[in-house]
Amino acid sequence: MTPSTHFTAGNTPDAPRSDLPGLLDSLASDLRGIGYTVDGVAGLLGPAAHSALARDQLVPALIATEKAGTAEGATAARAAVVRLWLLAEAQPAATLDAALPGLRTEGLLELGLVEPSDDGRIQAKVDLRPYGWEKNDDGSGGAELWVASDLAAHQRPGVLRHDHVLGIGQASTTLVQVTARRHVATALDLGTGCGIQTFHLLHHAEHVTATDISARALAFTRFNLLLNAGELHLDPGALESRVSLRLGSMLDPVAGEEFELVVSNPPFVITPRSLGEAAADQFTYRDGGLPGDEIVASLVRALPGILTPGGTAQLLGNWEIPAGADWAERPQSWAGPDTDVWLIQREQVSPEQYAETWLQDASTARDRALYQQSYAAYLDDFAARNVEGIGFGMIWLRRPVGRPVLRRFEEIAYPIEQPVGPHLGAAVERVDWLASHEVADAHLVVAEDVTEERHQRPGAEHPGVILLRQGAGLRRTNLLSTELAGFVSACDGDLTAGQIIGALEALLGGGEGWDAGAFRAGLLTEVGNLVRDGFLLPA
Structure with missing residues (x-):
């Protein structure tokens, strides 16, 4: 082949x-x-x-x-x-x-x-089940589909077959929810599985290329596309006009091509490697065949090279956290200096928890001897690289048109609003706005979902803690200084940020050791961060 x-x-x-x-x-x-x-x-x-x-x-x-x-x-x-x-x-x-x-x-x-x-x-x-999503507020975008995949572990006896075609799972729906949707001419679904991401891409991409290393996975995807041709607005006799199905490993099927949007739920599961193992020994839906977290690392390095200028990629992944290291150390080393990157860690587990999750996923526990042997292999594999934790999260990449403006690695382990994709897209737009505007000249307003909390000890004259909270999107909380709280309270769009800061200088400054320049610069930085995170918006 x-x-x-x-x-x-x-x-x-x-x-x-x-x-x-x-x-x-x-x-x-x-x-x-x-x-x-x-x-x-x-x-x-x-x-x-x-x-x-x-x-x-x-x-x-x-x-x-x-x-x-x-x-x-x-x-x-x-x-x-x-x-x-x-x-x-x-x-x-x-x-x-x-x-x-x-x-x-x-x-x-x-x-x-x-x-x-x-x-x-x-x-x-097979498992053949209904799947769909609601229409947008303007009446566009909804769908009612049927999706075929292999029967899951809870529906059949024994260990899963190694070329198992995964159905609608938590990871695939997570990627659906985090993808920032925008109209594009070309999109790539890398590692399509049974086609979930492609179904969604067809609603805002003129043409979708869907790839997989598994011929069975592509057969399921093709079946699902043609079964739902009417709902997906496809011509069954001219499927290639909207969807191209490609068989091959990772980026091989699209060598030399560029895309405006790439989405991928890759085979990111970290799996112990063994001498003499063959591809047939691997679960193709989750195991990319490389040691450690190298599958995700290689994609983060390579994906910017297949993006058009301004094109974006979104994927899920695992990364190893060595003992004594910051969780973001390894992912930070993957992203090149000429790429915009935003990575959010959503969960961190121990090697034991990780082994239990993925051995259960494949029903390995049904064979006690195999389970014990496989569990030990996981622990030995992580120990060989001094790994004490494994992170899971979402990665956003962009090939910038000019110089990179976004490089952010953060951990958000609490519940967030779903789908969060529109909020991620809006956040990137705010970062771009900040890169091309002077905050001091901006008229700003407080976002509609933002509330303020003040906490003080009984009898105290002033609050000891002032918090801004978001009710939507990433639901961030920001601790405010007194001067920043005063700034936010004055953001009704009438005055520029510079004018508000000038008024605060007159109110708070003038004492011994007062440094007006440092006050202004520090407050402008904090205000920029509030705009970036969506607490404040350009009027």
Whole structure:
């Protein structure tokens, strides 16, 4: 196989077929007809069972669908489909024929979505579930889709297959939420999996290139795109006009190309390497085959090279934290001096916690001897590099048009507003504004979501602590000095920042040792930081 190949096949082994347009149309029509949507499933199961299903707990949903299966019409049909694909419960062929009358069991078998079970019923070969997002306030952008992926660990026995195609998980939805959406001509979904990021990109990118090292993953993506062609505004007969599917490793499939936007949920999981291991021994959806955190490091170094001037990349990643080192030390060494970079660490765990998370992810605990051996390998691997912690977070990169203006590494472990992507985009716009404007000449106002807190001891004349808090976005808190609090209270857009500072100088200055220049410069710096973080906005 060549390092990079345009992927068009519709009949990849052990993957749904996407070369049968008539059957895909029938499937979409049948699923729509029985209300197999996000809201339809939630309504069928009820709040408690639906919430349990989101935690991979199937029993409450099994109970709920047993009751619903005795109903008539669309409710019974929806219950049968939920039991088949979400709960991995085999169904009688007659039940599926009644639930999906246009496609019937014969069509499901031909598409590769089901197979006969040992007891003569029909069982799922894949997970096929509703997925969607709400429309924007202006009525644009919403979608109701169906997404096929491999059955997850809680739906099937044994350890996952190494070419497992991951479904809609926490990491993929996190990337969806943190991506700053803007209209672009060209976008790249690096490591597409079953296609989640591509679905969202199609709503604001004229053309999307989706890559993966797994042919099965690209087969699932192609199936999902064509099943949802109408909702995604795709022409099934001319898919390449909007989406290019490429088979290959990392950036090989797009060598020599540039993109305005790149998003990636890469195989960032740090995995112990072993002598003689082959690619077939690795879980392709999460293991890039390199030691330590080198997959993420290599992407941070390389991605700016495939961006257009002003182009951006957003990805998720893990990074190792050596004993005694600051958590940001390694990521700071990856980003080149000619790149804008903003990295937010959202979580930090110990080597033991990390091993437990990813061994459970692959159901390794079902084989006790394998679990113990693999756990020990993780600890030995981290110990060999003196690693005492592993960080997880989101990375934003930009190829600047001029000189870089943003280089920020911060830890935000508390809950933030989701989706946070619009707020990240607005924050970058404020950084660009600061780079091209004099703060002293700006008319500023307090953002609508900002409130002030004052704390003082009983009987005290003045507050000892003054805080500004954001109710939206990254929900930052800023500790204010007395003079900065006075400045913020005067920001109603009438006076320039320089005029307000002049008034504060007259009010607070003049004493022995007073340095008007230092006061003004220090306050302007603090005001710039408040603008950068969204507490204050240009009027």
